[in-house]
Amino acid sequence: GQSLEQPSEVTAVEGAIVQINCTYQTSGFYGLSWYQQHDGGAPTFLSYNGLDGLEETGRFSSFLSRSDSYGYLLLQELQMKDSASYFCAVRDLGYGQNFVFGPGTRLSVLP
Amino acid sequence: DAGITQSPRHKVTETGTPVTLRCHQTENHRYMYWYRQDPGHGLRLIHYSYGVKDTDKGEVSDGYSVSRSKTEDFLLTLESATSSQTSVYFCAIGVAGSSSYEQYFGPGTRLTVT
Numbered sequence: 001g002q003s004l005e006q007p008s009e010v011t012a013v014e015g016a017i018v019q020i021n022c023t024y025q026t027s028g029f030y031g032l033s034w035y036q037q038h039d040g041g042a043p044t045f046l047s048y049n050g051l052d053g054l055e056e057t058g059r060f061s062s063f064l065s066r067s068d069s070y071g072y073l074l075l076q077e078l079q080m081k082d083s084a085s086y087f088c089a090v091r092d093l094g095y096g097q098n099f100v101f102g103p104g105t106r107l108s109v110l111p
Numbered sequence: 112d113a114g115i116t117q118s119p120r121h122k123v124t125e126t127g128t129p130v131t132l133r134c135h136q137t138e139n140h141r142y143m144y145w146y147r148q149d150p151g152h153g154l155r156l157i158h159y160s161y162g163v164k165d166t167d168k169g170e171v172s173d174g175y176s177v178s179r180s181k182t183e184d185f186l187l188t189l190e191s192a193t194s195s196q197t198s199v200y201f202c203a204i205g206v207a208g209s210s211s212y213e214q215y216f217g218p219g220t221r222l223t224v225t
Contacts, residue, residue, distance in 0.1 A: 004153075031212055042201060042216040043154065050210055087153050091212060096167060098144070099214065101153030 002026045002092055004102035011108045012078055020073045020086050020105045028093025032064050032071045035087045037104070043087060046073070075107070083109045114138050115217035117202050123223045130189040132220050134202030136182075142205030143185040144214065145169075145177060147198040154201060160185055192224045 004024045012018040022032070031050040035043040047055050049064035049071060061074040075082055085106050089099040114137035124130050134143065141162050146154040156169030158177040166177050174196060178186045189196055202217040 033212070033214070035214075042218050043214075045213045045215060048211040048213060050212075089153075096159070096169075098156055098159055098169065100170075101146075101155070103151065103153050 002090065002100040004088055004090060004100060006086075006088055006102045006105045008103070009106045009108070011110065013110050014078055014080060016078050017074065017076045018078060018107065020075075020088075020107070022071045022073075022088035022102055024069050024071075024088070024090045024100075024102075026069075026090050026092040026100065029066060029069070030091040030093045030097060032062070033089045033091070033099065034060075034062050034073045035089060035101075036084050037087065038084045046086075078109050080109050080111065083107060115202060115204060115215060117200075117217040117220050119220060120218065121221045123225060124192050125225055126193060127191050130192050130222065132187045132200055132202075132222070134185045134187070134217055136185075136204050138204070139182055140204040140206060141182070142207075143179065144203040144205065145175075145185065145187045146201045146203065147171065147196075148201060148219075149198050157187065157200075189222075192222075194224050196222065197224045198222060 033048045034046040037043045047062040054063045059076045064071040085104045087104045088102040116135045118133045144159045145157040148154050155171045160166045160179045176188045200220045203214045206213045
């Protein structure tokens with residue numbers, strides 16, 4: 001079966017850097033995505049890693065190591081508006097190439 | 112904005128009644144998904160579609176059916192609603208790039224089954 005693990009909560013202060021880890025077990029890995037969701041809102045796409053390495057988009061970066069079944073989302077220069085839940089999701093070849101989502105990490109950014 | 116709308120946005124219904132949720136997209140994407148989200152859980156896939164009349168089951172499909180007779184509309188039906196189906200339902204479209212795969216979500220439907 002498929003399973004993803006993320007920390008349930010992370011707290012950091014404005015301006016800091018925070019890393020949210022994701023480890024996964026799937027039957028056929030195809031890619032790792034990250035989504036942000038504010039309370040009461042819909043998930044929004046942040047990044048996708050199909051290959052090992054770092055992908056950077058502005059203040060956000062995402063990393064993947066397929067050999068370690070591990071990835072992380074790095075948020076730099078934290079802002080209050082970054083307070084949200086962050087979900088990793090694995091695209092699984094053994095699952096119809098669909099995504100399996102992790103349970104989410106709630107990030108709280110303090111002033 | 113991926114042009115995805117969901118209706119209704121909120122619904123309260125009684126156990127045993129049928130319910131249909133609608134997802135509408137304006138950009139002609141092939142891939143569409145229905146997820147449910149419950150407190151403490153990530154999103155769980157209910158059904159998905161790779162095109163008109165091409166649908167399949169996801170992780171939590173029991174008690175749900177779908178139909179896609181037009182590219183732009185993906186309907187989710189709860190044949191006989193139960194309290195365990197109280198949840199927030201999200202529709203999504205999938206967009207495949209050369210080295211990426213992105214999903215864009217609708218605003219969600221909050222369903223309460225009493």
